[in-house]
Amino acid sequence: MHHAYWRRKILSSLVTGALAVAAITCGSGSSGSPSPGPTTGPTPPAPVDPPVVRISPTGADPRQLIVAVGERVTFINNDMQPHDIAGGPDPATPDCREIDAVGFLAPGQSRQTAPLPVARTCDYHDHQNHAPIFTGRIVIR
Amino acid sequence: MRRVARGAGTILIVCVLDSTLRGQATHDHTQPSSSAQDGWQWTVDGSVFFGYNYQYRKFTDFSAWESQNWLMAGGTRRIRSGTFTASTMLSLEPWTLKDIGSPQAFQTGETFKRAPLIDYQHPHDFIMGLGAGYRVPWQRLTWSFSGALVGTPAFGPVVFMHRPSAVDNPQAPLSHHHLDSMHITPGVLTAGATAGEWTLEGSWFRGREPDENRTDLDLGPLDSYSLRIGWARGAWSAQASGAALTMPELTTPYDAKRLSASLSYDEPDRRLAWTVAFGQNREIHGNLEAYLLEGRMQLRPRDSVYGRVESVAKDILDAGFHPRGVFHRHRQSQVGALTIGYVRDLWTASDARFGVGGDVTGYLVPDNLREPYGAPVSFHVFLRYRSGAGRAAVTHVH
Numbered sequence: 064m065h066h067a068y069w070r071r072k073i074l075s076s077l078v079t080g081a082l083a084v085a086a087i088t089c090g091s092g093s094s095g096s097p098s099p100g101p102t103t104g105p106t107p108p109a110p111v112d113p114p115v116v117r118i119s120p121t122g123a124d125p126r127q128l129i130v131a132v133g134e135r136v137t138f139i140n141n142d143m144q145p146h147d148i149a150g151g152p153d154p155a156t157p158d159c160r161e162i163d164a165v166g167f168l169a170p171g172q173s174r175q176t177a178p179l180p181v182a183r184t185c186d187y188h189d190h191q192n193h194a195p196i197f198t199g200r201i202v203i204r
Numbered sequence: 205m206r207r208v209a210r211g212a213g214t215i216l217i218v219c220v221l222d223s224t225l226r227g228q229a230t231h232d233h234t235q236p237s238s239s240a241q242d243g244w245q246w247t248v249d250g251s252v253f254f255g256y257n258y259q260y261r262k263f264t265d266f267s268a269w270e271s272q273n274w275l276m277a278g279g280t281r282r283i284r285s286g287t288f289t290a291s292t293m294l295s296l297e298p299w300t301l302k303d304i305g306s307p308q309a310f311q312t313g314e315t316f317k318r319a320p321l322i323d324y325q326h327p328h329d330f331i332m333g334l335g336a337g338y339r340v341p342w343q344r345l346t347w348s349f350s351g352a353l354v355g356t357p358a359f360g361p362v363v364f365m366h367r368p369s370a371v372d373n374p375q376a377p378l379s380h381h382h383l384d385s386m387h388i389t390p391g392v393l394t395a396g397a398t399a400g401e402w403t404l405e406g407s408w409f410r411g412r413e414p415d416e417n418r419t420d421l422d423l424g425p426l427d428s429y430s431l432r433i434g435w436a437r438g439a440w441s442a443q444a445s446g447a448a449l450t451m452p453e454l455t456t457p458y459d460a461k462r463l464s465a466s467l468s469y470d471e472p473d474r475r476l477a478w479t480v481a482f483g484q485n486r487e488i489h490g491n492l493e494a495y496l497l498e499g500r501m502q503l504r505p506r507d508s509v510y511g512r513v514e515s516v517a518k519d520i521l522d523a524g525f526h527p528r529g530v531f532h533r534h535r536q537s538q539v540g541a542l543t544i545g546y547v548r549d550l551w552t553a554s555d556a557r558f559g560v561g562g563d564v565t566g567y568l569v570p571d572n573l574r575e576p577y578g579a580p581v582s583f584h585v586f587l588r589y590r591s592g593a594g595r596a597a598v599t600h601v602h
Contacts, residue, residue: 143264143266143304144304144316144319144321144322144323144324145322145323145520145576147521147522147523147524154524154525154526154527154530155527155529155530166521167520167521167576168576169261169262169263169264169576169577170261170263170264170266170323171261171262171263171264172262172263172576189524190522190524191319191320191322191523191524192317192318192319192524192525193318193319193524193525194317194318194319
């Protein structure tokens with residue numbers, strides 16, 4: 064009678080321990096969830112401001128902008144005079160024709176470039192005002 | 205009382221404020237003054253506008269409190285059988301307008317911070333005129349010779365600020381740089397001959413437009429030429445002229461040619477004056493043409509209306525610096541403008557009047573400027589002081 068008591072006691076302890084080990088092992092897996100709450104999925108990346116170049120009497124800001132391949136850049140004319148944004152470092156060296164889509168901007172007006180399709184560096188200039196402060200660079204990655 | 209002045213360098217202005225001529229003042233570019241006396245005789249003439257300029261625009265409106273103004277002083281005296289004149293013309297616009305100029309939709313011409321001015325009328329230089337001339341009859345002709353550190357070569361109609369058809373309008377015409385922008389030319393020599401109603405004049409001058417320093421003299425080599433034939437009979441006058449300009453614009457380092465023709469009517473009693481004019485700029489980037497019709501009518505002794513209609517080809521979309529070797533045909537924009545204005549004289553004296561006025565300008569916007577400009581409208585309200593007034597008006601005769 065005494066032996067039978069201890070046999071049940073040990074067997075019960077072993078089963079309990081085995082279940083506990085199994086539970087702990089299962090709980091540490093990646094496929095399961097220990098909580099019964101709703102599934103939220105991965106956190107989305109923080110939204111990135113659309114790339115913008117603002118033109119003021121003191122020049123283009125920022126002078127250098129990094130954008131992703133396929134993005135557009137918005138140019139806003141906050142100056143008192145018109146500006147004419149074109150691709151290339153100066154009127155004699157046209158380049159990056161996607162930037163030519165901006166073109167003539169009256170004071171207060173804004174317009175986007177065409178999508179910038181290739182990873183490269185594009186310079187731009189102001190065809191109305193050749194001062195260096197109205198030139199800039201867009202790095203496409 | 206008779207006051208006589210002649211001068212303004214090559215402008216050869218004759219101001220006659222003569223009560224016996226019902227107060228009519230004449231700026232005569234061609235006729236010798238029969239009234240010049242042996243001693244010096246002096247005269248002063250001037251105009252001041254002060255007011256509010258509001259430009260309603262699609263994206264950004266513009267406004268300014270500003271003053272357009274000029275003062276002219278000259279002396280004349282007889283020397284032998286001819287008449288010698290000396291005169292100067294000054295303006296405080298370098299200080300009474302913004303550095304960039306007076307807001308004016310579609311206006312172009314000259315530069316600000318080395319970029320072409322667009323939508324602004326540039327301030328005029330402090331020294332708008334400084335010169336002397338001599339006119340003498342010989343062999344049934346009247347010969348004229350003049351030289352000016354700052355003056356007007358023989359080209360185009362009378363500059364807008366002196367035109368009887370435009371004296372009440374504070375705003376420069378959009379065709380200013382097609383017709384009469386050479387009125388502040390640094391370095392001018394002119395010779396001419398008048399036979400009856402006809403005058404032939406030629407000028408040798410510096411073709412570059414004034415720089416952005418409004419208080420200096422932009423002297424340099426005389427490198428440009430002009431020729432003008434004028435006709436005048438009573439209230440009628442006409443001219444046709446051409447000029448070959450050496451690199452007139454800082455931003456376009458190429459030579460240009462300019463043509464103009466005009467017909468004016470200035471009623472002796474000043475009740476009606478009008479001018480119709482054509483101008484063409486022949487530039488490497490294309491030919492730009494301008495058509496102007498303007499007038500002024502005195503409804504009552506104290507009330508006048510004025511108006512201006514223009515159609516002007518503007519190089520707005522492709523203005524900017526083009527180094528030599530960079531060439532592309534520019535997109536032109538044929539802009540239309542209609543101005544209607546009214547002036548009420550509040551106070552008049554024998555040689556001055558002070559009034560209040562205003563005008564509105566609407567524009568015919570070409571398709572290629574519709575997106576950036578929309579449908580702009582311009583307004584001016586102003587106080588105006590004008591000397592040589594009262595019974596005297598100012599009449600230019602070429």
